[in-house]
Amino acid sequence: MKIFLDTANLSEIREAASWGVLDGITTNPSLVSKEGRDFKELIREICSIVDGPVSAEVVAVTKNEIVEEGLELAKIHRNIVVKVPLIVEGLKAVKVLSAKGIKVNVTLCFSANQALLAAKAGAAYISPFIGRLDDISHDGMAVVGDIKTIYQNYGYSTQILTASIRNPLHVLEAAKMGSHVATMPFKVLEQIVKHPLTDMGLKRFLSDWDKFLKEKESFLPPKDGSALRLAEKAHGVS
Ligand code: G3P
Secondary structure (H helix, E strand, C coil): CEEEEECCCHHHHHHHHHCCCCCEEECCHHHHHHHCCCHHHHHHHHHHHCCCCEEEECCCCCHHHHHHHHHHHHCCCCCEEEEEECCHHHHHHHHHHHHCCCCEEEEEECCHHHHHHHHHHCCCEEEEEHHHHHHCCCCHHHHHHHHHHHHHHHCCCCEEEEECCCCHHHHHHHHHHCCCEEEECHHHHHHHHCCHHHHHHHHHHHHHHHHHHHHHHHHCCCCCCHHHHHHHHHCCCC
16 A cells, blocks of 8 residues: 655645655645745645645635646646536536546545545546544445455556545555555554554564673673783792
8 A cells, every 4th residue: 555645835745755655745725824835836845845646625616727737736736636626517527637648636536436536527636525524423444445456347447545544543554455556644654654563572682682792791791801811820830
């Protein structure tokens, strides 16, 4: 499963990239607005850090405007994936953009039927928002499972990008379900790398090794040559 970070924060992106596990980035207008930077400049900088798909979202809501905005965003970098909302006008735009060879991530997906339509329109990625579904007592991961079944039934190549991930269990479930991608906040990435038994185990290994080195030191002759002088004296060498 590919791991994407759901953020527009450059220090989080740099840090995750240095771990060697980062495959791509998703952003949205809410995340970008938090950074207080010029949108295109920020996206360009993200693309210079991560060599993988970077989703940049349109804010237009009519077909022609979405297409126009999408074409502009796609010019920023070859790794740009244009993110389009799952509305009728959005689907129309997906058809046009994908026919031009531009990769589109269809976002704000909350049902498997919506995902079917996105695939038919030519989406490269579909983003089911599982956390927001869980928030209203719907099983978000069940939707991911249904999408997987439908896409497999008909051989759609649209990749499932599980989004709105809130905790480590969401990542685990997405991976078990066979989601192609999971996009998560940096906080969740930090949570999934940690395990208390790893920390305890490492502490024990290091203290045992330290003890071993100290014991080994007591078997060795002192480095100042005093042991040699004692041995020479004992054998009558002057
Ligand atoms: O990028 C879209 C999605 O992941 C948003 O997540 O936590 O705002 O529901 P959230």
